[in-house]
Amino acid sequence: MRYVSTRGAAPILDFQAATLAGLASDGGLYVPEAWPRFSEAEIAAMAGRSYVEVAVRVCAPFTAGALDEAALRDVFTRAYGRFAHAAVVPLKQLDHRHFLLELFHGPTLAFKDVALQSLGLLFERFLGQSGQHITVIGATSGDTGSAAIDALAGRSGVEVCMLHPHGRVSEVQRRQMTTVLDANIHNIAIDGNFDDAQAIVKAMFNDAAFAARFPLAAVNSINWARLLFQVVYYFTSALSLGAPHRAVSYAVPTGNFGDVFAGYVAAQMGLPIERLVVATNRNDILHRALTSGDYSAGTVAPTDAPSMDIQVSSNFERLLFDLSGRDAAALAAAMAEFEATKKLALPQAWLAKADLFTSARVDADEMADTMRWALANTGELLDPHTAIGLAAARRDSGTAPMVTLATAHPAKFPAAVAAATGVHPDLPARLADLMTRPERYDIAPANLQAIEAYVAQRAKAK
């Protein structure tokens, strides 16, 4: 499989190079040249298989030429062996129509582990083969950072520089990053918000002189391999609910549009998905874009669901690329306009093609109400992100089984959960001493020069 940039002016890469590259050199994102498609019989043949086996089948067409099925099986067996549940991502029934897909049984309690545990092993494999050394640069609103750090701590050939917005991640999220003391892990709290952090990372990748000195890699969901590994759980959950013979809908708590884009990919591959509900909090750029074509970034408002406190959703560009009919020139012009003015009116013709998606904006009261509803009626304690997803799901009027992606364990956000429900969620036993472990991190201003200087001191030059 070959990978092309959404902006059409970067080299075409194979799976290995696209995985190590992160952002394309023209500022675009890598996507497969074409979507592989399974027949109904091929999908039906996945039913009843283990998570690892479904993952091998779903991912193999995308890694052809770089990783064969045996290599994939080895990566997935090791990655998902670290999950605390035998189903890896168990599906829980809430009522006659609604289900929760629990994606938080990995080492750091959020769905990011599903992709990053595998990505960490891929990096090690690809670097070991080529003798290369990379510096992973990331911006996190909390969960990506901890998942990436867990996946990469102590791995040879990799330095990790992870930016998070100072004081804007929960204490549990911060400690999951800053208590990892391996010498290759560097945490930087920047004086700014997540969008500032993400902009610095993007600018660093786009700084040709800097990128020429240091081999940089990305673990944000701009990394294609990460999205690919998330496609798998749409398949396993839909198969459990009767696919390919019955369509299934999903409600996805959305920030950077990575998780829900993986659902779109599953649909392109032939999985019968009736609807993808994009759930946002009051940072609702995606809701405005999908309902009225108004793709304009406001200022980020901090909420109890910090992993969704995003106004510029990088992966939306991957969807826009398809909506434009894969017209890279038109897309490059649109993104240049958006980057210059922070707003873009989406053409009606593009919007019309986004009919798989609906969206909902869920405010703080509805989020808290949904947490109370779930606890009283199903016994489930939800984290704030999952509650926003479920609130959006319950507004949907369709008839297909509706799966809400449970993206984080409630104990990652104990203050918000306790405030809404009166119940304090306990950390699982394997993390019981988190709040007393020693921490290490640096604080830096939110500007490119300062962060580049910081990275230059720690990265290995080419």
Ligand SMILES: *Cc1c(COP(=O)(O)O)cnc(C)c1O
């Ligand atoms: C990252 C994250 C999200 C948003 O996912 P995207 O792929 O960025 O849309 C939602 N909930 C939680 C708990 C997260 O960690």
